[in-house]
Amino acid sequence: MKQQPVSRRSFLKCLSCGLCAFGFDALRPIVTTPPLFSVQTLAAEPESLKEVMFYKKLPDLKVECGICPKQCRIADLERGYCGNKENRGGTYYTLIHSKPCAVHTDPIEKKPLFHCLPSTLAFSIATAGCNFECRFCQNWNIAQYRPEQVESSFMPPAAATRLAREQNCQTIAYTYSEPTVFYEYMYDCAVEGQKAGIGSVMISNGFINEEPLRKLCRKLIAVKVDLKSFSDKFYKDYCSGELAPVLKTLQILKETGLWFEIVVLVIPTLNDNAAEIKGMTQWIYKNLGPDVPVHFTRFHPMYKIKNLPPTPVSTLETCYLTARDAGLHFVYIGNVPGHQAENTYCPRCSKMLIQRMSYAIIQNTIPAGTCSCGQPIPGVWKLPRMA
């Protein structure tokens, strides 16, 4: 990939901004436990069981969950795969409504969402649980735990909205673990946020059923989907998931017109096969169009996969070129601070439009979302008026 020369001035500028960015965020842990807002701002935790929004009651006090394609069938007193919902006497309850175990204020670029309100802050929340078990999970100490195994605070949707506003956040991000499994909390927060003029963004693995997804889309302004591989075998072997429902989610998002971006965590030897990346990017082009941003991000050894090295930058660059060759306009390389492919370029005149260093914006020439050559750059550049 062709590297553009960097002047001493721009290097120093990048460096100082990068250090600020690191100081601001990157040197802190990804999640804070206990949460940032733990004592005064949050009320004492009451028993806050809430019935799950999508499930079916079955004979003999059993239930079938309808949130995600796992469709867990759960006997009385048992929990689903996600571990945070429980069947109590034939009624299915979420155990984590209003109980985030991670609360943080992040730059929205950290999600990463590059075409959505750049330079703004996202009030980021997560609860315990996930409907996948990725062997390389980066936040496994919350995502792969059950609610009672992590510290959490009581933060109902109104409090989340209030805190988001106090922190000057334009959005609430449902992130870190898998928001599909705290759907009810996410939905209620998004509704409260809408009332207060705060947008909501979901950072998800995309493993969600159509009905809850469509209902939720009306309350969100953007979604980031992890496309973990283009191989169903990989999904089964390394994530305990399936590929097809994720692709379907992407197609539904395209159909609804909601802004979304895709992240591919590239893991050496496991999902970095050139043919697979080519197939994936061609599928994206054909089914989702050239304008969906695709981020190829660098893997770091974690959880159950610790013997593999971090992804070589050259591998990410190969993925980048493959995606560009497939016709995608906005391809990024992530977790490599200072790389040229962190920046946004105009697909028509190739001008650099947004310069980034890690999570910091160094320069943004398109606050309104249009290049000086007249090319509109797709994305959410202004917080939409809330219904």
Next chain:
Amino acid sequence: MIILSRRDFFNQAVRLSCAALGILRSSFAFAQNPVSKPAGATVIIARRTDVHVRPGQVSSEIIRTMLDQGIIKLTGAADGTRAWLSIFNPGETIGIKVNAMGGRNICTHTEVAYAVAGSLVNAGFKPQQIIIWDRLTEELERGGYKINRGNNDVLCFGTDNDYEPEPEAAGSIGSCFSTILSRQCDALISIPVLKDHDLSGVSLNLKNFYGAIHNPNKYHDNGCDPYIADLNAHPYIKNKLRLIICDGLTAQCSGGPGYKPQWAWPYSGLLFSRDPVAIDRTGCQIIEEQRKFKGLQTLAETGRSPKHILSAAQRGLGVADIHTITRIMV
């Protein structure tokens, strides 16, 4: 699948070596004790219909008698004290893993767990060397257990969030183990409940250890097979488990793991074995007999054949062939 770094590999190797040394030490103790011949695939069943004093109440005194009869028969020892000392070495910390998940009506009876603890104390163990435990303190409390973390009595508490910081592998599972199991206990007694399970067919001894890992919800596919078997093959369990006493005072033949009064019945028995597979196979047969009596389909006919029992036998954890299991009634 878990792929380990060299550092993790060495860490695990050291831990496993320590565990192996512990086992060697206890095996040596066994060899020195003439009465401590392992019972192999023997299951002792002690039944007393009068153990139920009134609905919801069992007799501690009768349970103690059943316990003595069972343990003496199992070990071939001359008396209760020698029986316990043939299984456990003085100085060991003994964990009693109960199953409190089902609530008061279908959990390990407190009277059974405390009778076991009392027998150990009578045999010379200090109360603080005995830990009655399960996944959650809250579940233990719901089951009627008295939580005690430190005074001069038998200890009783849940793992709650005290798990090993890193996941460990055993075949198809990769989990963080309860530190009660991994660090605090030298030896284990498992006291499960004799009951049906919606997915695995039965929830007896082998499944009891789903309460020892942080992520049991990840291992319920395919009737929990081979996950249950793989979990029980982990050295923490395989090397420390010395005795299983299945609480069948109140048993349940369908609708588990939660309590369903229409499927519960007073089996009024305790099952004893040192074979973690044979006791499950025997318990499963008792449940099948009751299902037949109630006019229910077999577990296999409902698609819930407890495959994990056979998988456990295939891993060398014990005997699943019902014809080679000696069942002795006392």
